[in-house]
Amino acid sequence: MIYLHNKVIHSRINQELESLKARGNSHRDVLEITYSNSTLQHIALMESHTDTDVVIMNTRGDILISSEKVNGGMKKILEKNLPQVPRKGLIIQSSWKDERYIATVTPFISDKKNEGYIYMFKDTRDVEDLIAQLNRHFLFAIVLLLFFMIITIYFLSKALTRPLIAMKESTTKLSKGNFSVAVPVRSHDELGELAQSIQSLANELNYLKKERNEFLASISHELRTPLTYIKGYADIARRKELDASERSRYLEIIHDESQRLNRLLDELFNMARMDVNTFTISKETIQLSKFLQTIHEKVLPAFTNKKIQLHLVCKDHLFLDIDPSRFEQVILNLLDNALKYSNEYTVTTIKATESLSSISISIIDQGVGIPSEDIPHIFDRLYRVEKSRARDTGGFGLGLSIVKQLVEVQGGTISVKSNLEQGTCFIITFKEIKYEDSGSGR
Ligand SMILES: Nc1ncnc2c1ncn2[C@@H]1O[C@H](COP(=O)(O)OP(=O)(O)OP(=O)(O)O)[C@@H](O)[C@H]1O
Ligand SMILES: [Mg+2]
Structure with missing residues (x-):
């Protein structure tokens, strides 16, 4: 603005000086055509009615005529020694700030006798008025500019800070x-990217939190099963009328379960150390009949105690590639359900069958059954059929979701068939068959 201001003033003054010079030049033209007293007077008269003044001097320094009375400011200029003045005129006073007049001079020669100089003057007060007016315009422009600038900055900074404030609130949360x-x-620039990063961080944390909660729930479920058996069998073993061999059988199971609990805790401790939230699956080839037999022995007393028969049907030549402790968890969970949801004097069967390309393990009970509208949901986390029925048996609805997950990570599938009041059958199927003699595949 300052640069523009200076430029405009400079060119305005130049304009004034040039027009002053042009006026002097036109007086010269008139004088050179008809030099006479009346012409001189005519020129003086003309100038006396304008805001410029003229003084005409001969070469000896005598004033021939002037439109105004020659005052001190004019005299100062008239007394200046003139250099060679070109025909088109010369600016001899341009500093409008300090002097009273700005002035130009133009030489004239009408004939040998009559030659001299035409001095043109303009009062610098007029120039100052002009400049003052210009300054007012500039001031107005500056105020207007500042006003719009402040408004623009205000809205721009609002637009910039709004997403930042939103992000700050999110990170505080x-x-x-x-x-x-x-x-x-809101945008695709750096701010947008930052918002996106915060969002994915939040999602990640949310996912980790959910995973941790699920994991804790699964752990407590896993720990609960052996503890239930330990407590149940300890209660039975305490009975006085029990004979020694039976008591030692219960104590054996209690011992086995305690060991399993110990292994589980060791594994958990290792996982905590390695900062992982899932159990690792380490598969090995197991003989199915032996594996199921051990489980059968372990849970039989609990079934007998509730007057439920537990049968095991499994041929000796079946082998499976699975993680035994994880798979034991699966079978125990299913048997736990069969026990919980069956009444006295019913039969529960663990049955392993083979087909051409798969092995199936079924847990079949003659219990209360599952209503058909609930069947699609029973593998969901925390889903329980009939809350009142569930309350008596006191579970969390976690068992089957864990079972499904464990079966699927080991490469199997699980399905269910159920009829109300008749019973339920869970079928686990593994596609790949192992035989004792031929290794894997058939
Ligand atoms: N064999 C079964 N017979 C009848 N209903 C069953 C059977 N197995 C599961 N259900 C039904 O399916 C629901 C879900 O079973 P799930 O094992 O997931 O949970 P839960 O046994 O209630 O609790 P948790 O296993 O966590 O202790 C149960 O509430 C039960 O109503
Ligand atoms: Mg259960």
Whole structure:
């Protein structure tokens, strides 16, 4: 603005000086055509009615005529020694700030006798008025510019800070443990990218939190099963009327289960050390009949105690590639359900069958059954049929979701058939068959 201001003033002054010079030049033209007293007077008269003044001097320095009375400011200029003045005129006073007049001079020669100089003057007060007016315009422009600039800056900074404030609020929520935040992504610039990063961080944390909760729930479920057996069998073993061999059988199971619990805790401790939230699956080839026999022995007393028969049907030549402790968890969970949801004097069967390309293990009970509308949901986490029925048996609805997960990570599938009041059958199927003699495949 300052540069523009200076430029405009400079060119305005130049314009004034040039027009002053042009006026002097036109007086010269008139004088050179008809030099006479009346012409001189005519020129003086003309100038006396304008805001410029003229003084005409001969070469000896005598004033021939002037439109105004020659005052001190004019005299100062008239007394200046003139250099060689070109025909088109010369600016002899241009500093409008300090002097009273700006002035130009133009030489004239009408004939040998009559030659001299035409001095043109303009009062610098007029120039100052002009400049003052210009300054007012400039001031107005500056105020207007500042006004719009402030408004623009205000809205621009608002637009910039709004997403930042939203992100700050989101990160505060995150730091307080609320991971379900939604950070709005409004642009595709750096701010947008930052918002996106915060959002994915929140999602990741949310996922980790969910995974951790699920994991803790699964762990407690896994720990609960052996503990239930330990407690149940300890209660039975305490009975006085029990004979020694039976008591030692119960104590054996208690011992086995305690060991399993120990192994489980060791594994958990290792997982905590390695900071992983899932059990690892380590598969080995097992003989199915032996494996199921051990489980059968372990749970039989619990079934007998509730007056439920537990049968095992499995041929000796069947082998499977699975993680025994994880798979034991699967069978125990299913048997636990069969026990919980069956009445006295019913039969539960563990049955392993083979077909051409698969092995199936079924847990068949004659219990209360599952209503058909609930069947699609029973493998969901925390889903329980009939809350009142479930309350008596006191579970969390976790068992089957864990079973499904464990079966699937080991490469199997699980399905269910059930009829109300008749019984339920869970079937686990593994596609790949192992035989004792031929290794894997058939
Ligand atoms: N063999 C079965 N007979 C009848 N209903 C069953 C049987 N197995 C499961 N269900 C039904 O399916 C629901 C889900 O079973 P799941 O094992 O997931 O949970 P739960 O046994 O209730 O609790 P948890 O296993 O966590 O202790 C149960 O509430 C039960 O109503
Ligand atoms: Mg269960």
